[in-house]
Amino acid sequence: MVFPYAPTPGNDGPAGDTYAVALVRAGDAEPVTAVLRRLRFTGWAGAPESGWLPVIAAGGTVAAGRRGIVEVGAELAGTVLVVRVLRDRQLALVAWSDGEELGRYVSDPSREPGAEDDVLDDPLGVPHAAAFAQVAGRPDRADDLAGLLGDRLDPELVNESERLAAILRLLDLPTWLVAVATLPRDIPTGPRARELTRFGFGLPGVRGKVLDRAARPVRRRRTPPPVIADPPSGGGMDPWLL
Template identity: 85%
Template sequence: MAFPYAPTPGNDGPAGETYAVALVRDGDFAQVTEVLRRLRFTGWAGSPDDGWLPVVARSGTVAAGRRGIVEVGAELTGDVLVVRVLADRQLALVAWSAGEELGRYVSDPSREPGAEDDVIDDPLGVENAAAFAEVCGHPEHTGELAELLNDRLDPELVNESERLAKILRLLGLPTWLVAVASLPRDIPTGPRARELTRLGFGLTGVRGKALDRAVRPVRRRRPPPPVIADPPSGGGMDPWLL
């Protein structure tokens, strides 16, 4: 049996893996890549695996119009689940069906880039577990998924890739997704890099790589919107009332 790769837990620092994937259920490769080209997407598109077509990217702005993986996922058709991991300290999930957004989840909103210091670190969006399970075709696992999403991990012992690996197994999704940060090298337990279509600024080949290098500094300066725009915070409390 092949087990999914997950980075080793470390201290409460930024040393973990960062990666992002949009999964399109029963996705048509030609249609998906046409959308990615239109969006000037940078990343990889894979062949369907167990009924899911993966679109892999780094975190941050990965397409035109200040789009991150969440905004790219919103442009894809059908049943779509976006997964994003930041430094193995934050997991985000967003789901759509037939163009309608079903729900969002962030394991720790305080770790969102640019978040205010007083943003609460409790998991947000656990109530959307039913929507995530439904879009993946496993509504019977809603309760188990909610427990996984609601768990506050100790970063000294467990990382978000490990939580994600459990979610992928539970919902019947490709388990090798936890190792996509290894791209452009081959993915442990998953497809070889040459089996994926690499896009740079929406194009393949040398021209795509050249355009990607040209726009990369601009995209780094213009990060995408946060997954949850207005997370709850602990601010505003009068200290004399404590």
């Protein structure tokens, strides 16, 4: 499962996996399913596990209105945490509670698709670690999370999936999320593909596959909005610290 766009290339080792998941605090899948149908979502939805229901993207633009996984997450009610990894070179987190956005984090804004050449590569949104930890139900681990988010990784030695795996362990979230790029094959250490509901253009089954196949060329040409719209460049101040 590869997104139809890539971050700015660099001479720092081979690119890795790209994947994105929205974790929804839910005991009932039906309200989530209703939103995915309305948005004409393409991807997978799992059953609730330890109170979290995973919604897994199958591309960059995965829903109507040029929505990526972040925009889909914003439409889901309740407590939502979105994680997105691009080629193992960028990690993004976004959290909501009852429709209110709590914070956004990007490990390296310069790797956002379409980013300007002078965008800084410093992590943005580290101060929102407390909000992410609160959403995950582990407010006591906010300081440790801030340390993980603030690290500048050497891409020759560590990739963003490794950072994400550490975050998931710290917050007691499903660690198999780092392996969802194997879909439509079974997820190592996670649910089998047949245990997930596959949506195509908001519908399960054959009709959904047909509609998704027809919409795919258009969606591939329309990349989602950046996670952070105006990252600092050329020595500007981090707007998330204001």
